[in-house]
Amino acid sequence: MAVTLADVAARAGVSSATVSRVLNGNYPVAGSTRERVQRAVAELDYVVNGQARALAAATSDLVGVLVNDVADPFFGLIASALQAEVGVGAAEPGGKLTVVCNTGGSPEAELTYLTLLERQRAAGVVLTGGAVDSPAHSTAVLARLARLAASGTRIVLCGRPALTLPGESAPLTTLAFDNHGGARRLTEHLLSLGHRRIGYVTGPPERSTTGHRLAGHRAALAGHGMGPGTDAGADADQLIVHGGYDRNAGFDATLELLRRDVGVTAIVAANDTVALGVCAALRDRGLSVPGDVSVAGFDDLPFSADASPALTTVRIPLQEAGARAGRLVMGRTAPPPGGVATIATELMVRGSTAPPATRRS
Amino acid sequence: MAVTLADVAARAGVSSATVSRVLNGNYPVAGSTRERVQRAVAELDYVVNGQARALAAATSDLVGVLVNDVADPFFGLIASALQAEVGVGAAEPGGKLTVVCNTGGSPEAELTYLTLLERQRAAGVVLTGGAVDSPAHSTAVLARLARLAASGTRIVLCGRPALTLPGESAPLTTLAFDNHGGARRLTEHLLSLGHRRIGYVTGPPERSTTGHRLAGHRAALAGHGMGPGTDAGADADQLIVHGGYDRNAGFDATLELLRRDVGVTAIVAANDTVALGVCAALRDRGLSVPGDVSVAGFDDLPFSADASPALTTVRIPLQEAGARAGRLVMGRTAPPPGGVATIATELMVRGSTAPPATRRS
DNA sequence: AAGCTGAAAGAAAGCGCTTGCTGTACGCCT
DNA sequence: AGGCGTACAGCAAGCGCTTTCTTTCAGCTT
Known part of the structure; x- marks a missing residue:
């Protein structure tokens, strides 16, 4: 049915070995022969069988x-x-x-x-x-x-x-x-804006990224004297909600955060998708972004720059x-x-x- | 190096044909033999060579x-x-x-x-x-x-x-x-809201989708007595800007549309991504969506529901x-x-x- | 002119698998 | 008891290619 090396070889009047060599160009072939073979290949519309090649050449x-x-x-x-x-x-x-x-x-x-x-x-x-x-x-x-x-x-x-x-x-x-450095800088940015009550919605617990980002966040807090041992860090856990990587996780987590009534002025989300959910939940509760609550994401996915307000986030050059x-x-x-x-x-x-x-x- | 069928066969004390049959289950093999083979497969951690199989079985x-x-x-x-x-x-x-x-x-x-x-x-x-x-x-x-x-x-x-x-x-x-039906219904929706000056940003001209959507849009207009021959349709071409499928196309096309000063109260975009650019351009010019200009997209990509305002669009069940x-x-x-x-x-x-x-x- | 070299082409042996065909041994029928 | 059918299992021929090894032959050397 399909055209094979042998067909091309027959047509060009050479052996199949020669055709293979012309095709792969890894062995000397006389110019005239090469030409004849190439013509035959074109005429027959030959396409090499990748599986056979892979098998033979172990590639x-x-x-x-x-x-x-x-x-x-x-x-x-x-x-x-x-x-x-x-x-x-x-x-x-x-x-x-x-x-x-x-x-x-x-x-x-x-x-x-x-x-x-x-x-x-x-x-x-x-x-x-x-x-x-x-x-x-x-x-x-x-x-x-x-x-x-x-x-x-x-x-x-x-x-x-x-x-x-x-x-x-x-x-x-x-x-x-x-992730760690990005998260740290992000939280530092919020701190430098004057935020002191910063909520954090994490990603799924089993993902390593989740831990690294959270650690960066905590490092930033600690750097501002808001570590776990300090007064300001006393209820640090109350500011953290465990979520996931989808929009709904952000939505639900935000409602939970508001329910806790811990006075957040900013929320950091595990990633941009989550941040979208966070924004939606805030709006749902009549809060404006960033008027009432600032929101930040992570990843800088294409839609983030076009959200309104445009999302502050951490860019990963994906x-x-x-x-x-x-x-x-x-x-x-x-x-x-x-x-x-x-x-x-x-x-x-x-x-x-x-x-x-x-x-x- | 790698484990082959023959290795498994040797270990199980059968022929490679039998191993192949156990693996493929398309030929009767005695229970005890099957078991022995399966044990050998497990012990040797055998993984079939897909290329060889493909070659032999022409699959x-x-x-x-x-x-x-x-x-x-x-x-x-x-x-x-x-x-x-x-x-x-x-x-x-x-x-x-x-x-x-x-x-x-x-x-x-x-x-x-x-x-x-x-x-x-x-x-x-x-x-x-x-x-x-x-x-x-x-x-x-x-x-x-x-x-x-x-x-x-x-x-x-x-x-x-x-x-x-x-x-x-x-x-x-x-x-x-x-695409045609969706575009038609979308424009009809705008017409039924009372819009009469509806701008349209097309996709790339060489794409068939572009034509179908535009045709649907025109069909809706024609259905409301705003076809090309009519008074209302006299400057129909002025309302159409040819764009592309990316955000910037929407942005630029919108500026062009505003420059033409044709009094649009709504803009239909070739797709959601373009619509994002349209919104951005409008906002950039101090116009609110949908207060000053309504905007609609196409495709209903995931971000569209989360844009603010959420985007009116045509859902394709992708x-x-x-x-x-x-x-x-x-x-x-x-x-x-x-x-x-x-x-x-x-x-x-x-x-x-x-x-x-x-x-x- | 005989011998040598090297370039170019061919023969053929696989690569690891599937599968048609050929055994072989058993159970069952009459 | 002899012949058959059935159920397995094995043999071996490829699948279409690459590549080693061999062969061929033209062109040189001395």
Whole structure:
């Protein structure tokens, strides 16, 4: 049915080995022969069978990327940039296809997709966000990754905690986001505006990012003498609500915060999506942003600049990170020394934060 | 290096054919033998080589989806739902990996990825949005699709114009969005609010969607006696600005519309992203939405409900469409009769549209 | 003119799997 | 008891390519 190498060879009057060599250009072929072969290829509209090639040459044209959900702009931006980097002019030899796997944050799905990618002998795998910090899961993932690495699959972690393979000294290649620093600067910004009662809506507890951002927030408070041991920090826990990474979590958490009646003048959200929910809840209760309560997010997703008021947030250069992960997984770039590179984050001050309303006590 | 079928066979004391049969479960194997094989598989941690399997069985575990850009929520939602549908419990036999290809709307990229997918002998291909309505391109794409179809690759078009393979009577399986109807109802909504001067910012001219939406808009106007031939429709062209699908296009187009000073009381945008730009431009000029000018979008992307004011728009059930495309491309669902199914759109009335401000003439 | 070199082409052995066909041994029928 | 059908299991032939090793042959050297 389909045209094969042999067909092309027959038409060009050469052996299939020669055709293969013309196609791959890694062996001397006389100019005239090359031309004849190329003509035959064009005439027959021959397209190499990637599976046969992969089997024979023990290579693969696939790169996998594990994301929570590619519909989430956070992951979409990473995946998009990665794909652009990996796909290269696409026809170019070495250009690879990107397999997107939505894990939904489920450890089982993550393992399953890892197996599927191993089955396809993927050339590389990029793991993003979704890490669930359970030791059991980490162990299982590590086992899979160890086998992948052993079989030559390049592995890159992007925005998730560094992982060290058993028996290795350096961790796997990792692009870590500076969540801690970003969160710290964000809270410092609020403090410098004069806020002293700052609510905080966390992300899902099992996500490592959640902890890092919260820690940054606390570091900022501590730096202003509002640490846990201090007077000002006495009811610090009351200002924190545990949420999740979606809009509704922000909405509900905000209602809870208001119910506690702790007098917040600002609320920091786990990320921009949550911040949207926070704003919605505040408006729902008749409070204006930032007139009554300032709101800040994290990630600087595209919609954040267009929200009204525009959201003060912390920018993570997701596209740069995705592109860099792409280069790393293709082996076009050397891994950072020590395996781990930290991606800087940047405070974006916009309209959703302002000094607290002056009120008589 | 890697564990092969033969290794498992040796360990289980059977032939590799038997191992293959146990793995595929498509041939009778005695219970005791099956068990022994399964134990060997587990002990050796065997993972089948997908490429070898694909070559031998002439099957593939890949499904490709061509999108403009997966970072764009419009495509991200489709891709995500598609992936979820196609990936099935993932381990399940028949679960396929989704290859995401960003074409950036470029015809060449589209062709290149189609070739790449043919090379991998993809089991199916879903083409979304990005169609550029140039005849040359259509012809080239058709040629590629014809070959793919001939080799058994299932093809589904999602949100792009139906295409008929040369020599075929029925078009390829297509999920078409009812852009025309949605746009018509949207404009009718504005008309019924009392708007008579309605600006329109189009999408990119080469996109088929652009034409359909604009046609729907015009149909609504015509239905209210405001067609091109009428008095009211005399300067209809002045009310239309040609734009693109991004925020800046909306911003610039709006400024242009205001510059023309045609007295618009409402602006319909090509899509939600554009609408965001429209709102930004209006605010930039000191106009309030919907106080001074009503604004409407299209697509009902997730951020639209959270914009403030919340955006009146036309909902396209992108996730349903993606999931359905997934089922079709997997052959789990029969194609719609006639090949083409139209996906209904729904008017979502929210806060960004209101009756025009009463003004003395 | 014989021998050598090196470039170019071919033969053929796999890569790891599936599957049609060929055994083989058992149970069952008559 | 002899012949058959049935249920498994194995053999071996590919799937379409890459790549090692061999062969061929033109062009030089001495």
